[in-house]
Amino acid sequence: MGFEGWLPSNEDIVGILIVSFHKIILIPSADSLEQPAARRLMQLAGPHTEIEVFEPVFDPHIDVSLATGPRDFERIRDQIVSRRLDKAELLAAALRDRNLRASAAAAWDHPLYEAVIRRVVKIGADLVISEPLGGRAGALSNNDWRLIGACPATVLLVHSDGSNGYRNIVAAVDPFHEHAKPADLDAEILKAAQGVQAQTGAVLTAVHCFLPLTQVLSGSAFERLPVDAAESELERFRGDKLNELAAAAGLAAASARLLRGRPADVLLELAAKGAADLIVMGALSRGRLGDLVLGSTAEHIVDRAQADIMIVKPAAFETRIDTIIKNELPMTPIYYPL
Numbered sequence: 209m210g211f212e213g214w215l216p217s218n219e220d221i222v223g224i225l226i227v228s229f230h231k232i233i234l235i236p237s238a239d240s241l242e243q244p245a246a247r248r249l250m251q252l253a254g255p256h257t258e259i260e261v262f263e264p265v266f267d268p269h270i271d272v273s274l275a276t277g278p279r280d281f282e283r284i285r286d287q288i289v290s291r292r293l294d295k296a297e298l299l300a301a302a303l304r305d306r307n308l309r310a311s312a313a314a315a316w317d318h319p320l321y322e323a324v325i326r327r328v329v330k331i332g333a334d335l336v337i338s339e340p341l342g343g344r345a346g347a348l349s350n351n352d353w354r355l356i357g358a359c360p361a362t363v364l365l366v367h368s369d370g371s372n373g374y375r376n377i378v379a380a381v382d383p384f385h386e387h388a389k390p391a392d393l394d395a396e397i398l399k400a401a402q403g404v405q406a407q408t409g410a411v412l413t414a415v416h417c418f419l420p421l422t423q424v425l426s427g428s429a430f431e432r433l434p435v436d437a438a439e440s441e442l443e444r445f446r447g448d449k450l451n452e453l454a455a456a457a458g459l460a461a462a463s464a465r466l467l468r469g470r471p472a473d474v475l476l477e478l479a480a481k482g483a484a485d486l487i488v489m490g491a492l493s494r495g496r497l498g499d500l501v502l503g504s505t506a507e508h509i510v511d512r513a514q515a516d517i518m519i520v521k522p523a524a525f526e527t528r529i530d531t532i533i534k535n536e537l538p539m540t541p542i543y544y545p546l
Contacts, residue, residue: 228403231258233327233361235338239295241302245337247370248516252337252407253308260331261299263292263314264323285542289314293544315543321355325529327543328361337364348511356510356519357491360527362400363519365510368485374410374516377401378484380475380509381414383449393490393522398457400520401488410486414457414464415478416450417471418443472508479515488518491525 234249241250253259270284296312303310317323320341328336336359341351348365356363379401381394398414405412420439447466454464467474478484489506510517 228252228254228407229257229335229362231260231331231333232335232337233260233262233324233331233333234299235324235336235341236261236263236296236299237339239298241299243339244366244368244370245339246299248364248366249337250303250306250308251370251373252335252364252404254407255307255309257309259300259303259308259310260327260333261296261303261310261312262324262327263296263312264317264320264327265289265292265314266316266318266320266323268318285316289316289542289544313543313545317542319351319354321351321358322529324355325359325527326531328359329527329529329531330543333361335362335364337366339366358527358529360521360525362521365517365519367513368516372485374404374408374486376482376484377405377408377410377412377486377488378475378478379412379414380471380487380489380506381416381450381453383416383446383453392524393492393520394453395457396523397488397490397520398453398459400518401486402457404486404488404518412459412463414450414454414459415467415475416446416465417467417469417474418446419470420468470505472505475509476513479513484513484515486516486518487513488520490520490522 229252232249232253234245237243237245241247249259265288267288270281270288293312293314296314300310300312313327315323315327317326324336324338327333336355338355340348341355352365356365379397381397383394401412401414404410420443443466450464450466451461454461475484475487479487487509489509492506510519
């Protein structure tokens, strides 16, 4: 099945559950709303959405030995965090001017991804919106990958400039639960994608990519096996399972697409052609650090796609990041306002 004419129309999407995000954390990269993550936030936030502009900060260059004691260190720390809180409050005020429910918070915490996760757990956020954290230069850093893997909330990484609203949402699903994928993850992926679709009016398509047998088998296998018949039967079976998954989520059959090819290649090409400006996908299985991991295919997509990426967790996922405030300086996580 090729790409041409593969997108459904909005009329093909029926019975979508109106599931929007209730509490969103914005990690700002600039001091105004003219930044990609803030633009996406304003497109996704509804009138009842609670928004928090969150500024995590930690300065490892502060030398505690130069301070006269813990109180002096705390004064320096408080000044730094207070300035960041003021910046966050300015953005929150600008959002309130647009009739959105917004507040501000800042934290002295380290490392950055743990600061964000602690805040997610504290306020019960279900979505984090951020541009890549690694120097804001495009390439993903360890903070980005660890946030994706350890954050219990859905994470939206904004690669675009956010100027245009979403038009085509692709939910990458796998109804066969390959690679130790939790059985409920596809449902969570579709639910998150539907939440975006409900707010933006974009076309939502559930996509399952697969490698044809002709790309898997080689050599004398073609002579010994009835490849054509097996290929046709497997594709029919895959299509049935995908349609069942879509129907359970309230999507019409025309909104489910089975596409041949390596998943990374297919999804990257859809993004490059503008047929996917948001790709929603799931984190797969636990890694050695206790986080969920994407797998090499999904990592390739997250790192290279010319589209925004939304990473969804299984419903039962619980972060292993320590939420207990440590008691040593200069690492003590402190959150403002207190």
